[in-house]
Amino acid sequence: MSDAIAETTGLPYADAVPGAVVDADEYGIVVNRDKLVEFALHLRNNEGFDYLSSLTAVDYLGFEGRTPEDRFEVVYHLFSTKKGGDGIVLKVRLPENDPQLPSLTLVYPGADLQEREVYDFYGIVFNGHRRLRRIFLWDGFNGYPMRKDWKEAYYEEEHKPYKSRWPKGHYQWAEDRVPWGDNIKYPEGWDPDTFVPPEPPLPIIHEPPADAGHIKTDRIVVNMGPQHPSTHGVFRMIVALDGETIVGLEPECGYLHRNHEKIGERNTWLGNIPFTDRLDYLSSMSNNFGYVLAVEKLMGDRGKPPERAEYLRVIMAELTRICNHMWSVGFLLNDLGAFFTPALYTIEERELILDLFEAVAGSRMMCNYMRFGGVARDVDEEWLQRCRDIVFNRLEKKIDELETYLTNNEILLTRCVGVGYLSPEDAIALSACGPMLRASGVPYDVRRARPYSIYDRFDFNVVTDDGCDVYARYKVRIGEMRESVKILKQALDQIPEGPIMNGKPAYVTRVQKGEAYGAVEGPKGELGFYVVSDGSDNPWRYHIRAPSYINLNTLEPMTIGYKVADSVVILGAIDIVLGETDR
Amino acid sequence: MAIENQVPEELQKNVFLTSVDFLYNWSRKNSLWPMLFGLACCAIEMICTAAGRYDLARFGMEVMRPSPRQCDLMIVSGTVTKKMVPTIVRLYNQMAEPRYVLSMGACATGGGPFKEGYNVVSGIDKFLPVDVYVPGCPPTPEALLYGILKLHEKIQNQSVRTVPWYRKDTPKGITVPELGPDIFLPDRAAEIRQITMKQKPATAVEES
Numbered sequence: 001m002s003d004a005i006a007e008t009t010g011l012p013y014a015d016a017v018p019g020a021v022v023d024a025d026e027y028g029i030v031v032n033r034d035k036l037v038e039f040a041l042h043l044r045n046n047e048g049f050d051y052l053s054s055l056t057a058v059d060y061l062g063f064e065g066r067t068p069e070d071r072f073e074v075v076y077h078l079f080s081t082k083k084g085g086d087g088i089v090l091k092v093r094l095p096e097n098d099p100q101l102p103s104l105t106l107v108y109p110g111a112d113l114q115e116r117e118v119y120d121f122y123g124i125v126f127n128g129h130r131r132l133r134r135i136f137l138w139d140g141f142n143g144y145p146m147r148k149d150w151k152e153a154y155y156e157e158e159h160k161p162y163k164s165r166w167p168k169g170h171y172q173w174a175e176d177r178v179p180w181g182d183n184i185k186y187p188e189g190w191d192p193d194t195f196v197p198p199e200p201p202l203p204i205i206h207e208p209p210a211d212a213g214h215i216k217t218d219r220i221v222v223n224m225g226p227q228h229p230s231t232h233g234v235f236r237m238i239v240a241l242d243g244e245t246i247v248g249l250e251p252e253c254g255y256l257h258r259n260h261e262k263i264g265e266r267n268t269w270l271g272n273i274p275f276t277d278r279l280d281y282l283s284s285m286s287n288n289f290g291y292v293l294a295v296e297k298l299m300g301d302r303g304k305p306p307e308r309a310e311y312l313r314v315i316m317a318e319l320t321r322i323c324n325h326m327w328s329v330g331f332l333l334n335d336l337g338a339f340f341t342p343a344l345y346t347i348e349e350r351e352l353i354l355d356l357f358e359a360v361a362g363s364r365m366m367c368n369y370m371r372f373g374g375v376a377r378d379v380d381e382e383w384l385q386r387c388r389d390i391v392f393n394r395l396e397k398k399i400d401e402l403e404t405y406l407t408n409n410e411i412l413l414t415r416c417v418g419v420g421y422l423s424p425e426d427a428i429a430l431s432a433c434g435p436m437l438r439a440s441g442v443p444y445d446v447r448r449a450r451p452y453s454i455y456d457r458f459d460f461n462v463v464t465d466d467g468c469d470v471y472a473r474y475k476v477r478i479g480e481m482r483e484s485v486k487i488l489k490q491a492l493d494q495i496p497e498g499p500i501m502n503g504k505p506a507y508v509t510r511v512q513k514g515e516a517y518g519a520v521e522g523p524k525g526e527l528g529f530y531v532v533s534d535g536s537d538n539p540w541r542y543h544i545r546a547p548s549y550i551n552l553n554t555l556e557p558m559t560i561g562y563k564v565a566d567s568v569v570i571l572g573a574i575d576i577v578l579g580e581t582d583r
Numbered sequence: 584m585a586i587e588n589q590v591p592e593e594l595q596k597n598v599f600l601t602s603v604d605f606l607y608n609w610s611r612k613n614s615l616w617p618m619l620f621g622l623a624c625c626a627i628e629m630i631c632t633a634a635g636r637y638d639l640a641r642f643g644m645e646v647m648r649p650s651p652r653q654c655d656l657m658i659v660s661g662t663v664t665k666k667m668v669p670t671i672v673r674l675y676n677q678m679a680e681p682r683y684v685l686s687m688g689a690c691a692t693g694g695g696p697f698k699e700g701y702n703v704v705s706g707i708d709k710f711l712p713v714d715v716y717v718p719g720c721p722p723t724p725e726a727l728l729y730g731i732l733k734l735h736e737k738i739q740n741q742s743v744r745t746v747p748w749y750r751k752d753t754p755k756g757i758t759v760p761e762l763g764p765d766i767f768l769p770d771r772a773a774e775i776r777q778i779t780m781k782q783k784p785a786t787a788v789e790e791s
Contacts, residue, residue: 137702138666142764145701152701153765174698175705179778183694183705184765190779192772195763226670229619229649233626234667255667256623259700266699275696281624281721340633347634365624365721579623 016042027515028089033101040107049078052108052431054528054545057118061148068096084449100125110431110553121146136254139198142187153185159538203240203248206560217243226255230335230568233578244563249556256582264542269509277366280580283324285316286522288370294518294529298511309374310454311495318484323350324523325477328575335572336415349398372509374501391488399481416471420558420570430553434525438464439472446521458487470573524548548576604742612738618654619647623661625688625721632724651677662690663704665766669759675711676756680748686713689720
């Protein structure tokens, strides 16, 4: 390593902060952990990398060419919201016996939840983090589950397909193989009688400004969720209230933590596609899209989909965006108290789009439609005609109808305008993405910043709004639906004939050794997949940059100072889906 | 002689004879209130079932209540995680009898595609008594409707003489599991200790 430091002159950005860059490969820059904060500050202030997109870790235990000295690697993906284009990847290598590094939350406040996630899964300690405790699992959980040497109770083999079942298809109940007959594992010598459950978490209190006319009120802590009609699933907020004003909020996730990433490392590359459907279950096509894009980067020429498949992918992704925004607008109204009637109106169009998905993929919600180098099934002329009918004749009328009822509705205005203010600077700093970021007036859209697939061919606008509040988020969603219709019209006009798959469909995907980060602009925001391959049939690491989860960074700053009833609306406008938040 | 014939002829158009069971079950099954309780993907299909196209209101079930005290039916719609189980069991205990559980989808029934996950419970029936299972991932709204109709059938065939909620020996609630290093039932502490202590080195066993 000392040799590498001597040669730093050739390394990117090495001269600005001496001693920070220790190495570089084709995927990223390896940074010395002692200089990480300084180096990140330099990148943010002087190089324009103001947006921390993804933060994750990889456990390289037993990986070829790795030693216990650099077992863990924390990976940062930084982008620029102003310049767009490819970002920069920072890596910090950590030894097995001392996995700690400085927290980046002071440079990029958006690292908050992601650092907690890494701590939860890998036990890597971020010094200086204000609240480093588990977020998906509970305090007291035994071990760090994403480490390669941690085995789940139903552990059978490192990789699928499991030898016991393949190729003859034998199976055995998982329950019959394990000592408890159940998916549970207790550490040696653990005594349930002397076990004391840890204290429940309390939010950090933000003292309101001293005000002479302030009436003295009691301070109480209210728990909302995980079973609450307005939390959009099993999300839990612990809210500290001063009277009716929120002075502290602690998000608590993990009630739907389904271990996507651990299961994803066991699966084959292909076998992960149906799992991505279940991430953001309202927009499965977009999830497929992001994952296949990431893996195709590691496949070279074989990963290049034919023209028709590219068009089909874009059509599906944009239909999904309309579905999702319809749902989100309907349920925002639900949160405002207009229980279910607005949602009935919006679900109507969604059902028609789901029919299209069902016709082509065989399932309404879990489409499992895209493949590496193409899509699974072709569409016929009749399908295209149905699709055109919906896109050209129905959707715009429906959006107009929604706007007639809602956009100037007095109650909606009263409840939404000025609620949940998030300044553009804060939105970028907190790594907000998608409609959240654009409703704060930042025109950052992955489709424009780093065009993927064939998005550079279409004429569409990046919808922004300077309102920075819940109402602006509603308007951005409406505007994005209109832009999606515009893209769909162009795609449906231009879609060529031809094959839908590059080469023959194969069960085993040959993926070269390396790593890739593929991101799409999903309906919720930047949906990224970070995959590491060791050249085998299974991913070494499969990380999902979940927009709903990272957008939750903004929840606490946005709700402090508002009334408790507004917290429901603010959360509704973030548009989280718990399958993706918790993974 | 059939019982209908005991009604005088002039009253036969006004008086109907039936059994208590029939009337009791008929009224219960036609206003079964589900809990507004969604866990995962299946919850979206549950909402679609309640929405305009499939219209759960046709079966007297449009009133979804967020409070367990007002519900008759818990639709476990989605993956049950270990972190969520204590809450689900508490919600079930808070529901008033008669109460029913419908396990919707592969995950709630047996863990589904996520069964091997370290935070996933292999089916809600390890904790709660389930009345109807609906397969699918997620089940289509039609499948859920069919499951609900099957539950209606089950309710219609119950008898007030044998239903558990009028019997004295029926347990009042279900033990709520706790979260330790892994999920555990406090009832089974002795059993757990037997195994965890046995795993320790021999000297430690002598101490205990």
